Amino acid sequence: MSTRAALSRFAPAITRARRAPAFAARRAAFVRGYASQSEHTLTVRDALNAALEEEMLRDEKVFIIGEEVARYNGAYKVTKGLMDKFGEKRVVDTPITEMGFAGLATGAAFAGLRPVCEFMTFNFAMQAIDQIVNSAAKTLYMSGGFLTCPIVFRGPNGAAAGVAAQHSQDYAAWYGSIPGLKVVSPWSAEDCKGLLKAAIRDPNPVVFLENEMLYGVSFPMSQEAMSDDFVLPIGKAKIELEGSDVTIVAHSLMVARSLEAAEELAKEGIKAEVINLRSIRPLDIETIKNSVKKTNRLCIVEGSFPAFGVGSEICAQIVESEAFDYLDAPVERITGADVPTPYAINLEARAFPDAPLITKVAKRALYRTN
């Protein structure tokens, strides 16, 4: 664990410039994307906005609540234009009290509405976590099934850039440990649209973990994904890249970094299989197990602290399962450093995994480096 953190700090963070042919179609230098120009493309922000709009059109009961979501269009503009389209009754600005609007939304869900509760960041949702964990997640069970709580808690999660420790924590493992919650951590625009629509339609409380650094990133959208009926199943991972030599599991921003690492590995003839988790709870352990049985090696990447994390959970489930017998190397967790996220830009960069680090660790799992 501490080794990972130390490695991360020493990893050369800002050195790479070359791009592989697969990503040659990236457009301008500043617009990082995964879109080729012949397809529909959408930024993560627009995909989230489209999902919200479509679901609000489909179901009167859906409404958005949070700080600055209406007139200001949201701190990150995810709710842009929605107040104009649906009015103040369905896009509700609130005073700055996380426990207040999370509590109000939870009560409204108990009473039959379908709130989408936006937190400016999940770091601030800590002031409302009792409503999420003790009320939203547990009441269906504790009421013997009579009080349902169909609600989405959404907002950016994990490290952003240059905003220090109190804005930079990843809560996937926190919420992922709670029975009664579903937890989603999407990466691409397609993930965001399909999973947010699924989350809004789900009869359970869903914690929807976005990433600030992905909001402006463009992704290709299939014709299917552009449709109003496009819904992705919660609880299913996606194999973003098939491979046979090493399995790299990641969620959110770390999927991008894992794909970059896979490119590097490909140059050395290593075929990495990159799995985009999409859901944290329920966790699609079957997909990971099947991949491990094929590759015999497992690396788990996350932008979180190492201890008690998503990586730890996946590692535990794999070694407890029949997939353990297929492992030819120890499971590797590649995580953020075990320190509160520092502000200084060089320190911050070194506190989180990047592609060179993932590449290095994947090779170690293949005994190709140490």
Added chain:
Amino acid sequence: MLRAVRLPCRAQNITAPCRVRRITSTPTAGPANSFPKEPTAHGVLPSSQSPILSTLKFFNSVTGDGTQIPTYRVLDSVGQPLEGATVPEEIGEAMARRMYESMVQLPIIDNLMYNVQRQGKLAFYMTHYGEEATLIGSAAALANDDEVLGQYRELGVLMWRGFTLADMMNSSFGNCEDPCSRGKQMPMHFGSRKHHFHMISSPLATQIPQAAGVAFALRRDPSRRGKNCAVVYFGEGAASEGDFHAGMLFASTIPSPTLFIARNNGFAISTPANEQYYGDGIAARGPGYGMHTIRVDGNDVLAVYNAVKEARRLCIDEGRGVLVEAMTYRVGHHSTSDDSFAYRPRQEVEDRKRLDNPLARFRLFLEARGWWSAEEDDALRARLKDEVLKAFKKAEALPKPELREMFEQVYGGEEPWTLREQREELGRLLKKYGDVWEPWKTELKKHKGAGKELMDTKP
């Protein structure tokens, strides 16, 4: 690398999530934010109608003259209406008798359940001693389909709505007939959709902002708008939680018909009210949130009735939060986990019971009108004791819920694999050991179905 990702965000002028509060607030309706129409002699403030003074003047009272907020009362300590007080017309003989009977029932249930808990048959119980008038007076003033969010000492409100002794006992024992939670929630944490009573939640005060949300939903529903309100009960201790302030703030800024009923019973477990706040109780906070507020004698069932009835009318007519602070006294211990004589003298409790007994006050009122007699009182108590004991015995003898209940209602909709896996694992273990290992054999017999439903499921 990181820079390349970061730049687009900055380029698009995306606000970092820092708490930099903008100085200009969003204008909303309400006196605090209305711009003054004409300049006063000394000028105006940009977003307030506050008159400008040249004299230095502090204040520390919402009454203006520095006195405490008064308490509304209808009946004196011997059950006689105060001069000028209105005895509600709709409370005739039948209604008054029903209210009194409901009040008397509570301590009879309490007596039995408290002792039963002490015998180790229940994990937990909370008595209602002393708060009978607050509970029944408010329950009677509400519509039975107003949505109630209780704290945990509101059994009287639920029973007023038709929740039976059998329901109450089955829920307390968490047996197979438990109508509230199917054995998954602890005693006294009732809830019933049929009775518009939300599930009680143990973390204190979470129900308060939730009530504002329930009222928000009521306001959105054309069939209930202007007809119902959400009613939230809480103690003066719970009003120290941030959730209380959040709930008050939200019911006023995102206006919704939320009726706040503070049961100020003098104690939050062991902490006396005078250590809970330094200001003038809970009522003083109402105007701070722009809310109509009243303080009422919580041991006077008619005063509580009148106050809550009018509060409810205001709440629904204006579609806004209203606060009622009922001043009462918790005669019993906080819960069965508490012995209150460690922090208050027994004599004080005895004095309160004798001098200001909500049951005695109302009984004297009834007797003065010829609506009640000592004989009827004896007969009522004997009948209730018998009914309570019978319901208790019946509930105690019923088996616990089916074992499969453990894994049910964690999620609505499709069941995640984790639950299926756990249930199947337990099923396998039961098949292997359930019939042969004595401790499991004994335990299984306590459950309805003896775990057969799990053993029979195919993996």
